Amino acid sequence: MALDGARGARDEESREKKKKKKRRRKEEEEEEGEEEEEGAEAGGSPSAATMGDGDAGGRGLAGARPRGTERPSAVHGRLVLAFAVCIVALLAVTALAVLLSLRFDGCGPGAPGGAPGLPARGGNASLPGPARRDPQAGGEASTPGAPAARPPSDPEREHPWTHLRLPGHLKPLHYNLMLTAFMDNFTFSGEVNVEVACTNRTRYVVLHASRVAVDRVQLAEDRAAGAVPVAGFFLYPQTQVLVVVLNRSLDAHRNYNLKVVYSALIENELLGFFRSSYVLHGERRFLGVTQFSPTHARKAFPCFDEPIYKATFKISIKHQATYLSLSNMPVETSVFEEDGWVTDHFSQTPLMSTYYLAWAICNFTYRETTTKSGVAVRLYARPDAIRRGSGDYALHITKRLIEFYEDYFKVPYSLPKLDLLAVPKHPYAAMENWGLSIFVEQRILLDPSVSSISYLLDVTMVIVHEICHQWFGDLVTPVWWEDVWLKEGFAHYFEFVGTDYLYPGWNMEKQRFLTDVLHEVMLLDGLASSHPVSQEVLQATDIDRVFDWIAYKKGAALIRMLANFMGHSVFQRGLQDYLTIHKYGNAARNDLWNTLSEALKRNGKFVNIQEVMDQWTLQMGYPVITILGNLTAENRIVITQQHFIYDISAKTKALQLQNNSYLWQIPLTIVVGNRSHVSSEAIIWVSNKSEHHRITLDKGNWLLGNINQTGYFRVNYDLRNWRLLIDQLIRNHQVLSVSNRAGLIDDAFSLARAGYLPQHIPLEIIRYLSEEKDFLPWHAASRALYPLDKLLDRMEKYNVFNEYILKQVATTYIKLGWPKNNFNGSLVQASYQHEELRREVIMLACSFGNKHCHQQASTLISDWISSNRNRIPLNVRDIVYCTGVSLLDEDVWEFIWMKFHSTTAVSEKKILLEALTCSDDRNLLNRLLNLSLNSEVVLDQDAIDVIIHVARNPHGRDLAWKFFRDKWKILNTRYGEALFMNSKLISGVTEFLNTEGELKELKNFMKTYDGVAAASFLRAVETVEANVRWKALYQDELFQWLGKALRH
C-alpha cells in the first residue's frame, strides 16, 4: 500500500511564502475577526448543505462511522432509507437475540461475574450490530427463539470473541463467495461458504464481520455430512466479530463448512466495499471498489480477517450487464440472464490473505499488454482517460517492472494477469491487491502534455511500489501487523531500485533516497514520541497506527543500510531465498534475518544479522555518532554514540528515555581526506557508548563518517573538523561525493536544530552552493531550510534570513535561467538532473522573493490569462501558479479556481488546487478552507492537502489551525478510520506552530478530545514544544550571525 504523498510531499509544494511588510500583517490582524466571519459565510453554505445530506444518509444506519459527503441522488436516498428501515427492523430482532445471548452468558453455572469486555448483564450491554437467530436452521440447526444450550466448558468461558485476535480454533481453507451488487441503490447481498479446519475443540465459531446484516448462518460437517445445530449467533462490534454459538462442540482435526448469508451497503466512504463516482458527458457515473487493508475485508464479507489465515478464494459477482466486474483472478465464465444481469465467476486464487483480496464494479474501459512471460497486464480507467492515452505510461512501465522483478527475485509472477485500476477516490495513493491493484487517479494517470518531472516520478514510484508488493506482501505476507514494515519497507526501498531500472543513471537509490526518505524520516524519528519500526500491536487501534512513515521510510532506510553492509549481490540472493522458501505463506522478521545470515555465511562472512537488526528495529530512534579527532598525539580518535533527540529537554522528561541506555551496533564507514585526496573507505563497527580507534590524521586532514549516508544515523565532529569540511566544500566540493555533500548539509542543519552544533555552521556550509551544479545537495539544502523558514517566517527580523538565502541562490538562479520548452516525455539522465536542479533553484528564488523570479511568474500568468493559452513550462507550473496567486489580485485566484474546475488532467487539477492556498488574502483562504469539505468540489483525499497547504502559508497558518479545531469532529469522522490521513492532517496543521500561545491552544484542544488520535497529538505537542524551545534558545544567536554575515 502506498500512502498518499509517499515520495516527499514537500517537494511538490510550491512554497507560498513571500515577504510581507510587518505593517501589512498588522493591518490584517486588525481586520481579522470581521474577515473570518465573512469568509465562513461565503464558503460555508454549500459545504454545510452537503455535510448535512451526508449525515442524514448515515444517521439511520449503524451509527457514528467515517463517511464521505458526496450528495446521494434522490432515488438513492430513498433506497438507503428503505435499507435503513430494514436495518432498524433487524436491530429489533437483534435486541431479542442479544437478550437471549446475554441471558445465556449470565446463567451458566459459575459464570464469571464480569469478564472484561463481556456484554454486561443488567441492560448495560453495548448494542451489537444486526444479527438474528437462524430462521432456516429449524430443528436441525437451531430453534428460533429457543434458549441457547448450556454455557461452554471451562477453557472457553473467557469469551474468545472479546480478544483482539481470533481464538485460533478454526482455520479457513477455502472460501466460496457469491455477491450480488445493486449499483442502483448501493447495496449488496452475499453468501459466503467457508471450509474450515478445526484445530481445537470448540463450541464457538468466531470470525470477523463488521457492519453487515447477517441473515442466516449454517454449519455442516464436511460438505456431505449433516448439519451441526446452531444455537444462535450475534455480532460483537467491539472486536468486529460474528459469533456463532453451537449446540455441540466441533471436533479437532475435522473440517466443517460454514455458510453465512448477509447483506450490506456499498458505502459512500473510503474503506471496505465502497462507491465513488465521476462525470462522463455531463452524467454522473458510479463505481464500486474495495479497500480491505488492513482490517476492512470484514465489512464486505464475514471472514478470518488476519494475514496469517491464508486460504483460497473463489468469487462470483452478479451485477447489471451494463457494468463489468473485476477481481484478483480472471473471469472463468460469465452467465448472462434475461433480465439484464450477468454473473461473473472468477478463477480460484492461490493461497492468500484477506487484506489484499479485491473486486470492483465499474463502467471502465482498458488498454492491455503482455509480459515476456505471458502475464496479461491491463489498465482500467474511465473511458475518456483511456481514450486520451493517460494510462499508457503506467501500463508500459508495469510490463517492464514485472519483468524486472521476475528477474531480480528469480520467482515468477504468480497470477495469470495483473489489472491496474485508476479510481477517482481512494484513501491511499494505491493498494497492492494481488492481480488487481487499485490506484487513485493522481498516482497512475499521466498526460505527457501537462505533467512535470516530479509528477512523472511520483506516478512511477507508486507503481514500482505496488508491483513490488505482488512479491513482498502478496506472495510472502508478514505474520502479523507488528511487522508491516517488512512489506512496506521493502516496497518503499524498491521504489528507488525499480526506478533505477527504468531510468538508468538517475541514481535514485544512491542519491534521491537521501532527501526523499532518509532525511524525512530522521526528522520524525528524532522525536522522543517516536516508536520502534516493529511495534507490538495489542489492540485494534494499534493496527492503524503501525502504518506510518516510520514503517515505510525507516523500514526502507534500515533495509538500505543492510543491503549496503551485506553487499548488494549477497543481499539480492538472500531475498531470492527468502521469497522461494516462504512463497504462498507468511514470514516474520526472524525468518528474513535467518535467510540473509545464511546467504552471508555462504559467502564466507559471519554476521549475526538478527542481533544487529533487532537493535535497529526494536528500539526507536537512531544514534548520533560523534567523532573527536586528534585528542592525543597518537592519532587516536574517540567515537561516541548517543540517542539523537531534537528536543533534549524531552529526554529528561520522558522516564522511558532516561532509563533506557540506547545502544546500537553501527556500521560506521569512514574516510580521511585533504584538499586533493580522499582515502579509501574503512568500516568500523561501533557498539559501545565510547570507543577509541587509531587513525592516521595529518595536519589539515579531515574526517568524514557515514560515507554516502548509507547508514541510518547522524555524524557530528569537533568544530575543527567541521571548519575543515566547510573549507573543503568551498575550495573544491567535488572531492566529496554528491551524496556526501547532501548528507553533510542535512546532518549540520539537524544537529544545529537540536543544539548539538552552533547555529551558523549549517548556514556557512550552504555558502558553497553557488558553485554546486548537482541537484541533490540543493535539494537537501532546500528541504533543511524549509522547516527553519517556517520557524522564522512570522518574526520581525525574518528579512535578514530571507536576504541571506536569496544571496546564496542568486548566482545559480541567473546561471540556470528559466526553462524554455516543455520536455516531451523523453527524459534522459542529463535533462532529469538539470531540470530538477533548475526547478529547485527557481522554487527557492520565488519563495524567498527574488524580484526577477516574481516578475517572470507574473508575466507568465498574465500571458496565460490574456491569451488563454498556457505556455508555462510544465516543470515549473506549480511554482508559477502559486507565485502568481500570492502576488496578483483576486482575479488571478478566480481564474485559477475556474481552471481547476474545467481541467480534466488530474496532475494539473492538483497543482491548480494547491496554488489557491498560496494567496495572501485571508478571505479567499477561508473560502477555500470551507469549500474543501464539499466532496463535490474537492475530492476527500485532496481536502487534507488543502488544509495543510493553507497551514504552510504564514498568512493562513492560524486560519487552518482554527478551521482544523472547529471542524475536528467532521474531519475525524471522515478520516479517523482511514489510517494515516488523520495523522497527516494533525501533523500538517500543527508542525509549524511555534508560539507559547499556540502550544497552549494545542494542549487545551487535546484535553477536549482526550484519547482520539492520541499518538499523533503527542507527536504534535512535542514538535511544537521543540519549536518554542528552539526559538527561545537560538533565534537571537541565528539572527546575530546572519546580521553580521550580511554586512561582510
Ligand SMILES: [Zn+2]
Ligand atoms: Zn505499500
